[in-house]
Amino acid sequence: MVRKTTIVPVNRSLLPQIKAIIDNKTKPLGALGQLEDTATTLALVQQSLQPAIHAPHILVFAADHGVARSGVSAYPQSVTWQMVMNFLAGGAAINVFANQHNVALKIIDVGVNHIFEAHPLLEDAKIAMGTHNFYDRAAMTREQLHEAFHVGREQVEKAIGAGSNTIGFGEMGIANTSSAALIMSYCLNLPIADCTGRGTGLNDQQVQNKIALLGTVKKQRGPLHSSDDILQHVGGFEIAAMASAMRYAASRQLTILIDGFICTAAYLCVYREHPDIADYVIFCHQSQEKGHQQLLETLKAKPLLALNLRLGEGTGCALVIPMLYSAVNFFNTMASFEGANVDGAS
């Protein structure tokens, strides 16, 4: 996908110095666990021995899914636009956590089935009033896919313009766990049942129906190989935009925060074609949604949090923000054994 830009692996020449700094802090070796890994990632991505989080952003891409009309979600499609209105009014979970941690929040309408009035938090990048129902036909045209890619790059460019070096990604789109389940199933060659969960709260019978429907989609569609084909046929505008945004963010050497199941599915589309993106990524939350754990294992990812959230919106990214500051703060300000005159291990 978008082969014009390239993702280079981070330059690891600083790694010995980074490790020496961490190991000389006044604590047993390795005792800060995943915070040490996080500090290492930030220092390598930033190519700095004084890493810092600048103007963290969370970009929430929102779009509707034609497949919602097939009854794969516990909530009606109208909830997508209603939740966007809730984001704009400041009433959603992501607003609460973004405000708490002083994170810049942008809501990007890539294809919600509703016309919104202009609002400072809202980016109008609507491609259509939602995707086609992929039960009947491809979710979007190739042109629409490229439009979604363009939106993703553009939004990252804007965040960079606002001074950001750290971007979290979130999404809103009723029925988008169906899209994410198909993406996972295609990319990893797994049975659809292994990738399909309760979404916002389906019961057992409804999950079975969802699996049956998605299985039919896969059978009708036949094999899909490239990430572009998969995104075009069974993706969503918000998922395609996220994938492109992540890819572009890595090419610009920003730190990328990955939220839950849908966000990870978008990441997977990029990762399988550009595995070096992994150098730029911090996984934030392991979701309750079935499939996410296996997806994370495939990616060898251990998120910083596992709070049983299943909300999307970038909430996992927002909750991780203070831990990023903890990582840079210990790296930059904690005393060394020599500086504090503390004896080392015998």
Added chain:
Amino acid sequence: MVRKTTIVPVNRSLLPQIKAIIDNKTKPLGALGQLEDTATTLALVQQSLQPAIHAPHILVFAADHGVARSGVSAYPQSVTWQMVMNFLAGGAAINVFANQHNVALKIIDVGVNHIFEAHPLLEDAKIAMGTHNFYDRAAMTREQLHEAFHVGREQVEKAIGAGSNTIGFGEMGIANTSSAALIMSYCLNLPIADCTGRGTGLNDQQVQNKIALLGTVKKQRGPLHSSDDILQHVGGFEIAAMASAMRYAASRQLTILIDGFICTAAYLCVYREHPDIADYVIFCHQSQEKGHQQLLETLKAKPLLALNLRLGEGTGCALVIPMLYSAVNFFNTMASFEGANVDGAS
């Protein structure tokens, strides 16, 4: 232990209202996972539908252990006082995280083998220059145990005087995983090998030596039943003070934050005699230290974090502070379905 004060279960009459508030927030039912549990705990402990975190404190109890002379730690005993100096100078991990989250930090010398000069962060409550080596004899006298209990209560009283309704507990004491392992083994009737880990970084052979030594202690000491007997014989001053502080904090209906393995061992001493303390507790971090996971399972506790920390100092409590604010913030300020005109599940 300290049977004079009582711990009452929280009054659950507010529970239906708390649940209604959470379930009406604009999110799928249960979608905020452990943050919903945390908000519920805070609201019940505070008996309030507008819970708030006031003047959070972290009390780090520090003391030396005679058993350190038997070579059960990777670090020499001198590290206890050197790390206390590091706390006072602001250079340790707990300083970094407490500063980041605006948490009041107190270092309480209950028995460090060093004379400190007065310092604003330091509470001088020294009982002795460390415990006796419990390989040879009881770690402390009954009088010293009661002194440690008194210190714990007194420090909680001071935090309450400073307006705190939320107290985290941490510790510093070279060799105190040995003490915690014996406490766990006695309280839960488990083989010492199941309770003994690497502490600050023992290798396999050193862990075997530690297990052998602690097994000998258990054999020589014979059965110990009450928490007071266990703490007196194989505890430490900082562990006894923490246990008493937790117990008193629960009796005063504060929220109690539990850090890692040693802190949980102190809690276990109280819990087995006053199980209602569980109503007041938020478990912060699941440690890498062997035994902690089993200890948490016994207590049916699922900490908010599992970052592979193995540091103590109350660092897990400090890292959880922003999540406590996230819990009260969503509870108090997130929009309801009705308020935001968002449709519910079908």
